[in-house]
Amino acid sequence: MTVQSIKEQLKSSEKPIAQSFHTGDHFKVLLFGFKKEMKLEDHTAHHPTKLLVLEGEIIYHQNKKDERLKQFEEIDIPAEVPHSVAALEDSIVLLTQG
Numbered sequence: 001m002t003v004q005s006i007k008e009q010l011k012s013s014e015k016p017i018a019q020s021f022h023t024g025d026h027f028k029v030l031l032f033g034f035k036k037e038m039k040l041e042d043h044t045a046h047h048p049t050k051l052l053v054l055e056g057e058i059i060y061h062q063n064k065k066d067e068r069l070k071q072f073e074e075i076d077i078p079a080e081v082p083h084s085v086a087a088l089e090d091s092i093v094l095l096t097q098g
Contacts, residue, residue: 003054003092006033010090016040027098034058034087042082047097049077056091
């Protein structure tokens, strides 16, 4: 199971863990796991993306604005816009791209 695998890897990781969940010709679904206070520094997505928090709580930062997201909350991430994600507690997020 992908989520269980991510949680196991997080036990010894210093960085967020990402795994592919499902891929098609024009889309990709990824899972990311974070321990509390882990951060994905500024980066861009090359395709429009939707982020959904499955567990925990995160801060999504884009254009000098922070959005706090809890379990089952979501946000649209535009393509080619710098953003970052930081975990306020242990978290699992799902990203759908394409």
